[in-house]
Amino acid sequence: MRIAPLASALLLSTSLALPCAQAKSDDEYNGKVLYRYSDENGVQVLDDLVPPRYVANGYEVLTPTGRLLKVVPPQLSGEELREQQRREAQQEADRQLLRRYNSVADIESARSRKLAIVEQDMAIMRSNISTLGKQIEQEEAAAARTQRNGREVAPELLQRIADLREEVAVLRERLSRREAEAESINSEFDQAAARYADIVGK
Structure with a gap:
C-alpha cells in the first residue's frame, strides 16, 4: 500500500483534528504501522514497507493515525562511522581524564x-x-x-x-x-x- 504525499498530509491533518479518535485508534492499531521515507526525488512517501533501496536513507515509523513511533536515522558512511567512533572515544578519554585529575x-x-x-x-x-x-x-x-x-x-x-x-x-x-x-x-x-x-x- 503506497500512499501519495497529498494523501499522507490529509491523513496526518485528520489525526490532529480528531485527538479522541486518534487515541482510540492508537490503542486498536494492533501493531500495524506505516513507514514514511523519501524517494529518489526527495518526495516523502507513506507506505506499509520501506523499499530496500531507501532503507539506508532513514525512515519514520507511524501508527495508521499518523502518530510517530520511531525515527530510524540514515546509515553512516564508512568515514562518518569512523569519525563518530573517534568522537566517542575522545569523549570517553575526556571523562576518564576528568575523573583521574x-x-x-x-x-x-x-x-x-x-x-x-x-x-x-x-x-x-x-x-x-x-x-x-x-x-x-x-x-x-x-x-x-x-x-x-x-x-x-x-x-x-x-x-x-x-x-x-x-x-x-x-x-x-x-x-x-x-x-x-x-x-x-x-x-x-x-x-x-x-x-x-x-x-x-x-
Whole structure:
C-alpha cells in the first residue's frame, strides 16, 4: 500500500483534528504501522514497507493515525562511522581524564612521581655501566701487560672481558628502553595537561 504525499498530509491533518479518535485508534492499531521515507526525488512517501533501496536513507515509523513511533536515522558512511567512533572515544578519554585529575597541577605531580621511578632506575644502570667499564679497562690492561711480557693471555681472562662487555651491552639496551619510556611519559603527560586545560577552559 503506497500512499501519495497529498494523501499522507490529509491523513496526518485528520489525526490532529480528531485527538479522541486518534487515541482510540492508537490503542486498536494492533501493531500495524506505516513507514514514511523519501524517494529518489526527495518526495516523502507513506507506505506499509520501506523499499530496500531507501532503507539506508532513514525512515519514520507511524501508527495508521499518523502518530510517530520511531525515527530510524540514515546509515553512516564508512568515514562518518569512523569519525563518530573517534568522537566517542575522545569523549570517553575526556571523562576518564576528568575523573583521574582535579587540576593541571595534579597531572604534573603524577608526571613527577612516574618519572622519578624511571629516572632512579636509569641512574642505577648508568652507575653499573660505569663500574663495569672500569672493570673492563682493568682486565684489558692486565691482558695487555701479559702480552707485552710475551706470555699468552689466559682464556679465563678473555672470557671474563667478553662477559663484562656483554653485561654492559645488556645494560645499555635496558637504559635505551628506559630513556624512550621517559620520553613517552613526558609526551603522554604533556598531552594530558594540554587536553585538561582545553576541556576546563571551554
